[in-house]
Amino acid sequence: MGNDLAVSVKGLRKAYGRTVAVDGLDLDVRRGEVFALLGPNGAGKTTTVEILEGYRKRDGGEVRVLDRDPAEPTADWRGRVGIVLQGTGEFEELTVGELVHHFAAFYPKPDDPDEVIARVGLTGKAKARTHGLSGGQKRRLDVALGIVGRPELLFLDEPTTGFDPEARREFWQLIRDLNAAGTTIMLTTHYLDEAEALAQRVGVIADGRLVEVAEPGRLGNRANAPATVSWRT
Ligand code: ATP
Secondary structure, eight states: OTTTEEEEEEEEEEEEETTTEEEEEEEETTTTTTEEOOOOSSSSSHHHHHHHSSSOOOOOOEEETTTTTTTOOOOHHHHHEEEEEOOOGGGTTTOOOOOOHHTTTTSSOOOOOOHHHHHTOOGGGGTSSGGOOOHHHHHHHHHHHHHOOOOSSEEEEEETOOHHHHHHHHHHHHHHHHHHHHHEEEEEEEEHHHHHHHHHHEEETTEEEEEEEEEETTTHHHHHHHGGGGGGO
């Protein structure tokens, strides 16, 4: 794997019983880019990302993430990979500020938690308990928790599902700012417009395989097929 790749996947396979979720998937994420994995429900996006994050075991294939196999993570490697969790429900009694400070303490070289809270636009909510946040604010908090360790690579799994249009646009700007500051980002999404707005390259996943990779605006038939037009919002 060349040093220009943050993620390299070859022939990835994962089945849940008889359900084949990932079926010989190949993909690369280059250092410094935003790569979007675009596909409909059940295509295998979450399974793929969870394997790359080191949270799920694969059945087969070669995977390198920041030059390591995520199935054998080290503490150092974990500190270099940011993961945006789906929810913060189990920390409901903490305030936004307490939670981000708490997460920062897990990392060897964390960012300034208050600065991270400002970067995700939650300074006004630093003293608020997390259960009182809106959906968009919770997602921003999830991102704050994902980036406070100063990751080189950030995984975001369907980050804007359930957002209203304005919250989506604000969130997109946050992703762009993170990338401009040097963070490599891999995100999954159902939405063609989101993939094209954010990513330098878009990979289309269908039935557990990568069927196309293209720059925004250059995706071919698979991304625009009738079955997937609903991804446009
Ligand atoms: P979505 O957009 O709905 O989240 P996805 O593209 O992320 O879908 P996956 O969640 O990876 O896709 O699911 C791929 C396939 O694997 C689907 O058929 C799904 O039902 C199945 N699957 C996912 N997780 C499990 C599990 N824990 N146990 C059994 N089957 C699963």
